[in-house]
Amino acid sequence: MKIIKYFNLETKNIVTQAGTKHELLEEIARSAVQSKTLENIDPKALLKQLKAREALGSTGFGDGIAIPHCTLSNIDDFVIGALVSEDGIDFNALDGAPVKLFVYIIAPAKKRNTHIKILSEIAKVLKNPSHVKTLCKQKDSVSFFDELLKFSQWGNTEDLPQEYSQINIHVQDAEVFDYILELLSEVEDIHLSVIEANNVGKYLYALPLFSHFMNEEHKGFHHIIHAVVNRVYVNDTLRKIKMIIQDNNCESKAMVTSHSLSFFFGNLDI
Numbered sequence: 001m002k003i004i005k006y007f008n009l010e011t012k013n014i015v016t017q018a019g020t021k022h023e024l025l026e027e028i029a030r031s032a033v034q035s036k037t038l039e040n041i042d043p044k045a046l047l048k049q050l051k052a053r054e055a056l057g058s059t060g061f062g063d064g065i066a067i068p069h070c071t072l073s074n075i076d077d078f079v080i081g082a083l084v085s086e087d088g089i090d091f092n093a094l095d096g097a098p099v100k101l102f103v104y105i106i107a108p109a110k111k112r113n114t115h116i117k118i119l120s121e122i123a124k125v126l127k128n129p130s131h132v133k134t135l136c137k138q139k140d141s142v143s144f145f146d147e148l149l150k151f152s153q154w155g156n157t158e159d160l161p162q163e164y165s166q167i168n169i170h171v172q173d174a175e176v177f178d179y180i181l182e183l184l185s186e187v188e189d190i191h192l193s194v195i196e197a198n199n200v201g202k203y204l205y206a207l208p209l210f211s212h213f214m215n216e217e218h219k220g221f222h223h224i225i226h227a228v229v230n231r232v233y234v235n236d237t238l239r240k241i242k243m244i245i246q247d248n249n250c251e252s253k254a255m256v257t258s259h260s261l262s263f264f265f266g267n268l269d270i
Contacts, residue, residue, distance in 0.1 A: 003080070003118065003149075003152065004145070004149065005077075006079060007080055007141070007145045008031065008032060008035045008080060008081035008141065009033040009142060010036070010141075011034050013140060013141075014083050014140060014141050015082065015083075015084050015086065015139055016083040019089065020089065021054070021091050023048055024068075024085070024091070024102065024247040025050045025068065026043075026047055027083060028047075028050060028068055029043040029044070029046040029103070031081055031083065032081055032104065034080050035079045037075060037079050038079055039266075041074075041075065043093045045072075046072070046106065048071040050068055050070050050073070050104075053069060053135045054068070058091060058092040058093055058094065059091075060091040060094065060099045061093065062094045062097065062124070063125065063132070064088065064097060064101060064132065065094075065099065065103075065126045065132060066102050066149070067102075067103050067119060067126070068104045069104060069107065069115075069119065070106060070240065071108065071109040071115065072106065072107070072108065072109060073108075073109045075106070075108045075110060076179065078106065078111070078114070078118065078136075079106040080104070080105050080118070080144070081141070081219055082101075082102065082103050082137075082141065082144050083102040083104070083150075084101055084136055084138065085098075085100050086100070086165070087100075092240035100136055103122055104119070105118060105119065105122070107207065112269065112270060113269060113270045116270050117185070117188070119184060119187040120182075120186040122152075125148065125151045125152050127237065128151070129191065131151045135147055137142070152223060160188075160189055160230050161231065161232065163230070163260075164230055164260075164261045165228075165229055165258055165259060165260050166219075166227065166228050166229075166258065166259055166261055167225075167226075167229055167234070167237065167241075167258045168224065168225070168226055168228070168257045168258070169221075169241060169254065169258070170197075170222065170224050170254065170255040170256075171221075171225070171250075172199065172220055172222050172254065173221065173248070174221050175248065176244060176245065176250045176253070176254060177202050177221070177225075179195070180241055180244055180245075181242065181253040183240055183241065184225065187227075187229060187237055188230070189229070189230035189231065189233065190229050190230070190237075191227070191228040191229075191267060191268050192225065192226070192227050192268070192270070193225075193226045193268055194213075194225055194226075194254075195223065195224040195226070195244060196222075197222040198220075198222055199220045213241060221233055230259065231260070238258060242256070248255050249269050
């Protein structure tokens with residue numbers, strides 16, 4: 001994915017003077033419609049969608065960062081833009097702190113999978129405090145996105161070979177499952193599905209021979225993640241999964257297997 005083609009460079013100045021959340025959302029709407037992708041969109045209609053998304057829960061996820069986003073049914077591509085507040089704005093962020101850095105995404109409703117991947121990639125970049133500090137110093141959109149691309153895996157990648165492997169991850173710990181799923185959502189050219197399963201203990205409990213050793217608690221948490229991954233990313237993905245499992249002392253509650261695919265066809269919606 002060439003994420004660079006979505007950047008809203010038509011808005012030159014990214015330093016906002018907005019003092020409230022409503023004013024900031026209004027400015028996002030005015031800024032976003034300057035892009036060619038949204039040139040036929042009414043700013044008021046866009047503002048309505050942004051506010052509807054915020055009503056579901058603030059997109060300010062803490063540490064002075066927010067990723068306001070919404071979908072529109074009548075556009076074909078994405079618009080990604082940025083605004084920086086020098087003093088910070090009360091954006092009802094999860095940690096209650098003022099937000100200084102806003103990266104917004106306006107997405108076509110029919111491209112949900114790509115929308116999620118863009119959100120994940122940008123969120124991953126913004127988790128690094130040094131990245132955020134650098135981005136907050138930028139005054140114009142060109143320099144902002146130049147810096148963002150330096151921190152991102154996307155932007156200038158060559159066309160990937162159409163060769164894939166399947167990674168299967170059995171997880172019996174809910175927290176580790178969340179960590180691994182978040183990691184996988186950030187991998188480019190990946191296809192995911194999750195099966196909710198049960199530990200074997202649940203079924204052994206029903207057998208008289210083993211009922212003395214088992215009880216209902218043995219059914220526990222057990223999810224299986226099936227990931228079809230482009231081979232370019234397989235080794236790095238496996239290494240990161242292993243780190244998550246080891247860092248959480250979960251070797252006895254997780255199992256990972258991988259194998260090459262001789263045939264691959266189709267796609268899955270997220």
